[in-house]
Amino acid sequence: MSGAVALILAGGMGTRMGRPKQFIEILGRPALYYTLRAFQEAPEVERIYAVGEAERIRALASASGIDKLAGCAGPGETRALSARNGLLLCREEDGTVCMIHDGSRCLVTPQLVGRVVRAVEQGAEGAIPVVPVSDTVKVAEDGRVLKTLDRSSLRAAQTPQAFRLGVLRQVFSAPEEVLCEATDDASLVERAGGEVRLVPGERTNIKLTTPEDLILAEAILAAREQSGSRP
Numbered sequence: 001m002s003g004a005v006a007l008i009l010a011g012g013m014g015t016r017m018g019r020p021k022q023f024i025e026i027l028g029r030p031a032l033y034y035t036l037r038a039f040q041e042a043p044e045v046e047r048i049y050a051v052g053e054a055e056r057i058r059a060l061a062s063a064s065g066i067d068k069l070a071g072c073a074g075p076g077e078t079r080a081l082s083a084r085n086g087l088l089l090c091r092e093e094d095g096t097v098c099m100i101h102d103g104s105r106c107l108v109t110p111q112l113v114g115r116v117v118r119a120v121e122q123g124a125e126g127a128i129p130v131v132p133v134s135d136t137v138k139v140a141e142d143g144r145v146l147k148t149l150d151r152s153s154l155r156a157a158q159t160p161q162a163f164r165l166g167v168l169r170q171v172f173s174a175p176e177e178v179l180c181e182a183t184d185d186a187s188l189v190e191r192a193g194g195e196v197r198l199v200p201g202e203r204t205n206i207k208l209t210t211p212e213d214l215i216l217a218e219a220i221l222a223a224r225e226q227s228g229s230r231p
């Protein structure tokens with residue numbers, strides 16, 4: 001066992017979904033159940049920390065056999081401030097591998113968790129899952145195209161994003177305005193000059209963001225169930 005830790009961010013309001021996403025039921029279980037279960041099943045993960053409604057998350061974990069859950073913290077005003085709150089729960093040493101993961105990416109697999117942990121164990125300062133961008137991406141302003149980007153060098157970043165705890169402690173000590181500009185954790189490491197390695201992500205590792213994503217998530221989980229892997 002690698003002894004890695006996972007920090008699950010589940011303290012958002014779900015503004016674009018119209019309700020908090022972590023407790024929306026998919027195939028009869030809250031979305032967060034599937035997220036927690038993937039980390040519970042990953043042999044590389046020793047402990048799980050979560051940010052969000054502590055009582056509800058603890059109740060979900062204990063009803064679902066998620067015995068790696070080691071602590072919960074209250075949410076911050078933004079994703080980055082929630083991550084900073086969660087990091088305060090981690091008492092492990094600086095060298096421990098820590099993954100930060102969106103609770104709303106409930107289709108994450110234990111295999112993907114293993115890939116990002118191994119990339120950091122093999123020497124990367126940070127490791128993030130990415131998938132190639134399949135649309136053509138335009139830079140826009142005032143409803144007009146400014147330019148078209150070269151798609152061959154573009155990647156869509158997912159979570160879990162893995163780093164040594166010491167690296168996270170350092171980059172999350174930046175001022176709040178810097179933290180809140182970052183839309184993922186790796187960009188804070190990049191800003192500090194750290195090298196972030198890319199590992200293959202999974203197209204099914206979608207982030208529940210808008211109501212249509214629920215249809216997709218349910219279909220993917222149902223297909224996993226049919227194919228014999230648990231949803």
Ligand SMILES: Nc1ccn([C@@H]2O[C@H](COP(=O)(O)OP(=O)(O)OP(=O)(O)O)[C@@H](O)[C@H]2O)c(=O)n1
Pocket residue numbers: 009010011012013014015016017020021022051052075076077078079080082083101102103104105207208209
């Ligand atoms: N203050 C916040 C904001 C977000 N998150 C978590 O960070 C992840 C990614 O955030 P996002 O998908 O944007 O979720 P919400 O903030 O809930 O959605 P929205 O932006 O539509 O309000 C989610 O698992 C969310 O619960 C969090 O823990 N604390």
Ligand SMILES: C[C@](O)(CO)[C@H](O)COP(=O)(O)O
Pocket residue numbers: 079102156157158159183184185207209
């Ligand atoms: C961290 C992330 O999931 C990487 O793609 C994404 O940036 C989160 O964005 P959100 O607007 O907070 O959902």
